[in-house]
Amino acid sequence: MIPANCNCELCDLKNLFFTNLDSAQSNIVCSGKTEKEFATGELIIKEGTLIKDFIYLKSGLVKLYKTDSRQKEQIITIARPFYYVSLLSIFSDEVYNYSVTALEDSVTCQLVLDDIKKLIDENASLAKNLLREMSLVADRIIMESLEIKKKYLKGRVAHLLIYFADDIYQKDEFDLPLSRKEMADYVGMTTENVIRTLSEFRKDGILKIYGKTIMIVDKSILKSIAEYG
Amino acid sequence: MIPANCNCELCDLKNLFFTNLDSAQSNIVCSGKTEKEFATGELIIKEGTLIKDFIYLKSGLVKLYKTDSRQKEQIITIARPFYYVSLLSIFSDEVYNYSVTALEDSVTCQLVLDDIKKLIDENASLAKNLLREMSLVADRIIMESLEIKKKYLKGRVAHLLIYFADDIYQKDEFDLPLSRKEMADYVGMTTENVIRTLSEFRKDGILKIYGKTIMIVDKSILKSIAEYG
DNA sequence: CGCGGCTTTGATGTTCATCAAGTAAAGTGG
DNA sequence: CCACTTTACTTGATGAACATCAAAGCCGCG
Numbered sequence: 001m002i003p004a005n006c007n008c009e010l011c012d013l014k015n016l017f018f019t020n021l022d023s024a025q026s027n028i029v030c031s032g033k034t035e036k037e038f039a040t041g042e043l044i045i046k047e048g049t050l051i052k053d054f055i056y057l058k059s060g061l062v063k064l065y066k067t068d069s070r071q072k073e074q075i076i077t078i079a080r081p082f083y084y085v086s087l088l089s090i091f092s093d094e095v096y097n098y099s100v101t102a103l104e105d106s107v108t109c110q111l112v113l114d115d116i117k118k119l120i121d122e123n124a125s126l127a128k129n130l131l132r133e134m135s136l137v138a139d140r141i142i143m144e145s146l147e148i149k150k151k152y153l154k155g156r157v158a159h160l161l162i163y164f165a166d167d168i169y170q171k172d173e174f175d176l177p178l179s180r181k182e183m184a185d186y187v188g189m190t191t192e193n194v195i196r197t198l199s200e201f202r203k204d205g206i207l208k209i210y211g212k213t214i215m216i217v218d219k220s221i222l223k224s225i226a227e228y229g
Numbered sequence: 230m231i232p233a234n235c236n237c238e239l240c241d242l243k244n245l246f247f248t249n250l251d252s253a254q255s256n257i258v259c260s261g262k263t264e265k266e267f268a269t270g271e272l273i274i275k276e277g278t279l280i281k282d283f284i285y286l287k288s289g290l291v292k293l294y295k296t297d298s299r300q301k302e303q304i305i306t307i308a309r310p311f312y313y314v315s316l317l318s319i320f321s322d323e324v325y326n327y328s329v330t331a332l333e334d335s336v337t338c339q340l341v342l343d344d345i346k347k348l349i350d351e352n353a354s355l356a357k358n359l360l361r362e363m364s365l366v367a368d369r370i371i372m373e374s375l376e377i378k379k380k381y382l383k384g385r386v387a388h389l390l391i392y393f394a395d396d397i398y399q400k401d402e403f404d405l406p407l408s409r410k411e412m413a414d415y416v417g418m419t420t421e422n423v424i425r426t427l428s429e430f431r432k433d434g435i436l437k438i439y440g441k442t443i444m445i446v447d448k449s450i451l452k453s454i455a456e457y458g
Numbered sequence: 459c460g461c462g463g464c465t466t467t468g469a470t471g472t473t474c475a476t477c478a479a480g481t482a483a484a485g486t487g488g
Numbered sequence: 489c490c491a492c493t494t495t496a497c498t499t500g501a502t503g504a505a506c507a508t509c510a511a512a513g514c515c516g517c518g
Contacts, residue, residue, distance in 0.1 A: 092368060117357065131349075142374070381474090408497090
């Protein structure tokens with residue numbers, strides 16, 4: 001029996017994983033889940049803590065990152081709902097290898113990991129869905145990091161701006177969800193040089209910049225810098 | 230019934246994935262598998278080709294890499310048996326996103342992917358094993374690429390040498406399985422600068438180099454370069 | 459108002475890619 | 489097996505890309 005107060009049936013994310021559940025299984029998912037809200041800047045997952053839950057993003061935007069011994073952050077990826085769920089590490093490790101923080105106000109939904117593991121025993125399509133999504137998440141992160149690695153700074157920054165415009169906001173004018181330092185952490189360069197690159201794009205008439213607000217003026221040039229820079 | 234000529238029961242890799250199979254399932258695995266031998270330098274998987282099989286490495290050493298439009302290779306990872314199986318992409322994509330080539334004479338064992346998918350329906354522990362291994366493979370590649378990204382050239386080369394000595398060969402004297410160019414493809418720098426760095430290590434008395442043969446003379450210095458450089 | 463964090467610009471030296479040239483090694487055909 | 493070709497390796501010189509250090513402007517917040 002699905003409890004009356006269960007709204008999982010209406011959740012788009014249900015179809016990513018919890019297809020073909022019988023009603024007893026749906027009930028486990030629905031009554032066991034916990035929704036949590038996080039304000040911009042709030043920590044969602046802390047590196048080194050025990051993995052107890054399967055967490056996915058219902059709304060908002062988050063960054064995954066690793067902090068090294070010198071307190072320097074490296075951003076692994078940035079993700080919207082559907083494009084990231086906490087699948088890295090959770091089936092192979094006891095603790096998280098990375099942290100997750102909200103870049104915008106975000107909502108997560110979490111389930112007890114042991115419940116998921118039990119459900120896998122009974123439901124092969126859940127297992128396949130998990131395999132598919134984990135494969136997607138990992139592929140995307142790996143390919144993205146190769147993309148960044150092969151470019152110079154200008155290309156990396158351009159790539160990041162195009163990513164925000166096309167994939168995240170679907171608009172050529174948007175507010176950067178990252179500080180300059182975070183952009184640097186993502187592309188693997190210093191804050192100063194990221195700023196210098198942005199200023200250069202501005203001077204060349206490719207961008208308009210008002211603090212965190214970015215307006216892409218000449219997208220075709222920006223795209224060619226992203227590709228060949 | 231397990232056929233008499235089946236040697237899967239003796240294979241160490243069986244225990245990674247095919248635990249808890251009943252005999253009918255074991256038979257599918259055993260009679261459906263194909264073993265292939267590859268000489269050093271031979272292509273095992275070609276980027277862009279259809280994914281039809283689940284392939285894992287029985288012996289040898291391989292490189293995973295991506296070739297860009299300008300024919301430049303980027304090495305994603307290098308792997309021994311157990312530490313890599315073709316789990317990336319195979320549950321999320323139709324075609325391979327990367328190529329695999331043998332760095333030493335290698336043997337693979339492959340199964341038809343559709344058979345694996347059918348087995349998942351009947352056997353939850355296979356699904357869990359696959360989830361665990363995919364999670365491990367992806368984690369390792371992602372964390373490794375972050376490690377490399379945060380270092381300068383000297384640190385990257387030192388890191389790679391320590392990796393060969395400790396993880397791959399368990400000896401401080403070994404033959405490099407990579408050409409200078411391949412080392413460059415892996416650390417994301419030019420061939421010339423990799424060579425210069427090796428020469429510098431040699432001049433500083435950290436290494437002895439005879440062509441492809443490397444002898445680590447001062448491992449503690451090399452390790453500190455790998456960590457802090 | 460003033461403090462602290464984020465941002466911006468400049469100056470300087472280091473790290474690195476590129477170009478050029480030469481040497482060693484490895485494969486090829488007669 | 490040797491001349492020949494090709495490929496891998498090595499070193500040097502040069503300028504571009506980048507990190508680091510320093511200093512100043514900006515902005516929100518107590």
